[in-house]
Amino acid sequence: MHYGPPGMKILGIETSCDETAAAIVADEAPRIRANLVLSQVAEHAEYGGIVPEIAARAHLETLDRLVTRAFAVAGVGLDAIDGVAVAGGPGLIGGVMVGVMLAKGLALARGVPFLAVNHLEAHALTARLTDDVPFPFLLLLVSGGHCQLLIVEEVGRYRRLGTTLDDAAGECFDKGAKLLGLGFPGGPLIERAAERGDPRRFLLPRPLRGRSGANFSFSGLKTALRERVVKLGGTAALDPGTVADLAASLQAAIADTLADRTTHAIAEFKARHPGGRHLVLSGGVAANGPIRRQIDALAARHGLSSVAPPIDLCTDNGAMIAWAGLERLRAGFKDGLDFAPRPRWPLDASAVRVRGAGVKA
Numbered sequence: 001m002h003y004g005p006p007g008m009k010i011l012g013i014e015t016s017c018d019e020t021a022a023a024i025v026a027d028e029a030p031r032i033r034a035n036l037v038l039s040q041v042a043e044h045a046e047y048g049g050i051v052p053e054i055a056a057r058a059h060l061e062t063l064d065r066l067v068t069r070a071f072a073v074a075g076v077g078l079d080a081i082d083g084v085a086v087a088g089g090p091g092l093i094g095g096v097m098v099g100v101m102l103a104k105g106l107a108l109a110r111g112v113p114f115l116a117v118n119h120l121e122a123h124a125l126t127a128r129l130t131d132d133v134p135f136p137f138l139l140l141l142v143s144g145g146h147c148q149l150l151i152v153e154e155v156g157r158y159r160r161l162g163t164t165l166d167d168a169a170g171e172c173f174d175k176g177a178k179l180l181g182l183g184f185p186g187g188p189l190i191e192r193a194a195e196r197g198d199p200r201r202f203l204l205p206r207p208l209r210g211r212s213g214a215n216f217s218f219s220g221l222k223t224a225l226r227e228r229v230v231k232l233g234g235t236a237a238l239d240p241g242t243v244a245d246l247a248a249s250l251q252a253a254i255a256d257t258l259a260d261r262t263t264h265a266i267a268e269f270k271a272r273h274p275g276g277r278h279l280v281l282s283g284g285v286a287a288n289g290p291i292r293r294q295i296d297a298l299a300a301r302h303g304l305s306s307v308a309p310p311i312d313l314c315t316d317n318g319a320m321i322a323w324a325g326l327e328r329l330r331a332g333f334k335d336g337l338d339f340a341p342r343p344r345w346p347l348d349a350s351a352v353r354v355r356g357a358g359v360k361a
């Protein structure tokens with residue numbers, strides 16, 4: 001194991017989806033020196049989803065100023081940086097290219113290591129930034145683009161136990177919110193609407209429940225919700241009480257599905273790593289209170305401690321990229337300036353590619 005210089009600081013850049021983010025993270029407390037996130041929600045809202053071309057252009061227009069501000073917030077200059085980390089994929093390629101080109105330029109100008117970080121690895125390692133979780137740990141990574149159960153064995157070594165056969169859990173929240181006329185992004189809006197709803201009024205399916213393995217599927221749930229809405233007369237005909245009940249029913253179905261699949265993954269994790277003690281929840285959907293509580297309870301029943309980073313570090317951010325870069329640099333990894341952005345980049349390259357999950361990971 002190689003260790004970098006004490007007091008190491010890394011600049012992290014994230015542009016793989018619809019958040020433009022820049023952060024400076026140090027290996028000494030306080031670790032997070034700056035963490036700025038510029039959301040593009042307003043740019044994409046009228047389309048009800050992310051438009052890749054608009055995302056790339058927005059990253060290009062804002063990233064350099066955001067990086068400059070991150071240095072100002074951290075109170076350091078470019079000369080204080082020991083490496084530049086960037087999300088090199090998986091994600092929307094136009095956006096990834098914007099971040100990668102700036103990161104390469106800064107690393108080249110300063111003569112410091114360039115680190116191309118897998119966006120999923122950054123989500124995976126966030127619990128070590130915030131809670132120093134030791135390897136190995138089980139990870140439930142749930143976001144808009146990904147839904148996976150992985151064993152994180154060490155930096156750069158991941159074993160995928162399950163992935164989605166179709167949609168990610170976050171997509172199910174987003175598409176569900178659209179069907180309910182709530183807007184975008186759907187997760188927080190469904191969570192808020194569900195607070196006043198009855199999760200038992202509409203019985204929605206729990207896809208794959210009880211089946212062996214740890215894969216996920218959400219398309220049947222989405223279809224069931226759509227059929228319900230049609231039966232009720234369509235989106236425009238829903239009254240606020242019904243919207244709340246449907247939101248609560250959808251959220252409960254997603255939470256139960258995540259918990260059921262995680263139960264299987266816990267059994268496999270324990271069989272492979274009897275000494276493993278932690279279940280980590282990460283990705284945007286981990287911001288959901290009821291899901292966090294259900295996964296906490298599940299972990300406790302199986303003798304595991306559950307860890308979920310604070311909400312602003314669960315959703316896309318630059319600090320997670322900088323931290324993953326810092327961990328990679330410490331472990332002796334760095335990348336060449338010939339690195340090519342990767343739209344698709346599985347964390348566990350040996351995992352079988354499943355139907356429908358090929359777009360990203």
Ligand code: KG4
Nearest residue numbers: 143144145170187188284285287288315316
């Ligand atoms: O990790 P993230 O910021 O971006 C991706 O890498 O995909 O995750 C975004 C996803 C969106 O689908 C959003 O609806 C979902 O996370 N999300 C939530 C909540 N906050 C964000 N889902 C459920 N409940 C929330 N409170």
Ligand code: ZN
Nearest residue numbers: 143283284316
């Ligand atoms: Zn993400």
